[in-house]
Amino acid sequence: MTRDLRHNLAALGADYGLFIVGLSFASQTTILPAFAAHLGAPNVVIGAIPAVMAAGWLLPALFTAGHTETLTRKLPFVLRYTVWERAPLLVLAGAAFFLADRAPAPTLGLLLVMLLVVTGVGGVLMPAWMDIIGRAIPVALRGRFFALANLAASAAGFAGGLLTERILAAVPAPAGYGVCFLLAASCMAGSFVALALVREPAATPPATPVPLRAYLARVPALLQRDRNLRAFLVARACAVVGMMAGGFYTVYALRVWEPPASQVGLFTALLLGGQMAGNATLGWVADHAGHRLVIIAGVAATVAANALALVAPSLAVFGAVFVLWGVQVAAVSVSSLAVLLEFAPTPDTRPTYIGLGTTAIAPVAFAAPLAAGLLADAVGLAAVFTTAGLAGVTALLLLVRSVRDPRTASTRRAG
Secondary structure (H helix, E strand, O other), rough: OOHHHHHHHHHHHHHHHHHHHHHOOOOOOOOOHHHHHHOOOOOHHHHHHHHHHHHHHHOOHHHHHHHHHOOOHHHHHHHHHHHHHHHHHHHHHHHHHOOOOHHHHHHHHHHHHHHHHHHHHHHHHHHHHHHHHHHHHHHHHHHHHHHHHHHHHHHHHHHHHHHHHHHHOOOOEEEEEEEEHHHHHHHHHHHHHHHHHHOOOOOOOOOOOOOHHHHHOOOHHHHOOOOOHHHHHHHHHHHHHHOOHHHHHHHHHHHHHHHOHHHHHHHHHHHHHHHHHHHHHHHHHHHHHOOOHHHHHHHHHHHHHHHHHHHHOOOHHHHHHHHHHHHHHHHHHOOOHHHHHOOOOOHHHHHHHHHHHHHOOOHHHHHHHHHHHHHHOOOOOHHHHHHHHHHHHHHHHHHHHHOOOOOHHHHHHOO
16 A cells, blocks of 8 residues: 555545544434524425435536546635635534524525535536545445445544533524534544545546537436436435435434433434445445445445334334434445445546546435435325335335446456
């Protein structure tokens, strides 16, 4: 292992890990829905939280991938704009401290706007950041890189979840949520420092710039050629529908069993405990058996979480839902982007495959949580959990029967 590789593993791991810890203090599964519920949000607005975040993370990538391929160095581009991925958390903290009690409805609107800014900038930068990962970290180490970074982040986040429980017990809402957002912003600042220390490897010769319309016109032919990618994207879309209940687990538990607000911190700790367990094993699985198997494990955990949410007889049993969801989060973190690097036939096409693989599922990822909110209002949360579970089963069948591991497929093509 070279000195630069060791340095970049540490710097990129700190960047990614601190970013994930920051997100745990503003978790879209626990903290954000609880904050929105405190503000009086209806189910459709609670469903809008993951919808807005999914649209931000996923939709812009394909539209910036072409520009990314023309850059000789990607890191300066990422550093220039990523500050806008982090600063909105300070705005949310200020809103929780000074606006939420006096104007809950405008605070809800501001919450959604700030989440869109955070994730939208992240989506714009995703192809460039993943291209840096692809060049800095060899394929045989990527699974363990993401897993170990997530494991460290989950361990810190687990302690943070217990801290969150104490904060929300000691500091009345909504100010308690403001403290959580401040902690999130602090972690994001540390992540930025770590990213700035990365030694970016030399890139392949940059692509010739082409108009966006001409670049996007290539996509149908690419999908026509790559049948395995098409099957994967369909399976991934079904898996995303299977995840649409994630934003409602906390709300359901708070409404059914009426625990104190501090219970949200325990939910976060259980979620991160599941992530720790998943990351401890799934990185090795990804590097030795392929990312497809990790994604299958994550979808299976999602199905199990929805099934348990339907039948849990007590709050203590329901806590296992958050553990299973944490395993799913770990699987997505380890493999959902890394597998797209392996679908790309050449290094210079990685940004395109990252962009296509994320943007293609953005409409589903946006619509599914909103549909879940409408379904919850019309029929109830049990219907949401059932629908999500059935979509997860469909995704499992497609992944097992129709999708080949791209690492094995590319080896066969090369042979």
